[in-house]
Amino acid sequence: MVGLLGKTTNLSRDITGQQAQAERDSMWGPIPGEVLSFDASKGTATVRPLYKPLHNGQKVDMPDLYEVPIDQPRTNGMGMTFPVAAGTRVMLAPQMRAMDDYEEGGDGGAYDARSYHLSTMRASLAGGDSLAAPLENADPDNFHLRFNTSGSFGMKGSPDGKFQLNGAEGNLFDILAQVVELLGNETTTVSGGSSSGIWPLSHQSQFAVLAAKLRAMVL
Template identity: 50%
Template structure:
């Protein structure tokens, strides 16, 4: 706010408005970051914040953030983990209050008056790449857990079909081929009254399994 022109440079409303803007401007929010190093034992990381605040007209680097908790999906007795590597992008999210007590003993009582502070950032593994770097070969039909390029993946459709794309092909296809070959296999018996070509004992069951695998395979 610039204030009114005249004998009085600033009104009370100007002062209050400027103070409010300064207060809001001092609050840290979510921002992208980049992993510098990761400790798999503590699951904390050194993270470089990619936002550069403007100080007196000059963009400055934020010092590296140390011992930032890295949050993996963990619920219902299950955990999804990823090999976190230097250079990986993360989203840094500040906590509402200071979190030392929570990180120490699972209780949440703020140790001081700071709010949404950069000291209380946590790193979430949900990307952080800019819009100009979208996921390549995106599958718009099915859910995937996949490599970055999409070459290898566990894929699932809504109707319960699966595909596991590995370095040697689709696992379900390979299993179906194996069951089909076993279902068609015969054995040759030479000599005596039983000589001839006979089907395997469980040939029908092999064929049934092959059919189920084929039905599930994408």
């Protein structure tokens, strides 16, 4: 702080400024973290904050945080869950007040005087990765639900209603289109009588229509 600092020259504004600065510096906000372990049955993780504060001019490690709630997308009846492997980056955010009563199934009543404290952190899977490690193979044009790191397995959907469902054997929609096309080209052999010969299966035209619809939806 700038001002008349000294044993006998402190002004009230300098003292107030130092107090405000100290309070601001002691308040935690969102910071990235790295999952060390995850308990899927409890929905909590041990997380290492990825910020190193200065102490006596030296960078020091922050303590690992235990039983940190992991926020995954969910509603009252549905949700999406992700495997949270060690090394997963998360965004840690402190609660405005200590919410232990709420976390333990209570009505969210006041618990203690902690505010924006390290021990009240929750972790979100959205965020935490640095700009130095962007998501590889990001699709700028289509919605992409990725099943692996590279994005080679997963589901894509385009704004014009086309799809990919990529697995170990290829795009499921493309495979289905091939199956329907093969069925449409199948024939049957009839022996004896005036109708003997090789004839297409019934509903061949319908198979062709279905195959065309599938092909039109393949992304």
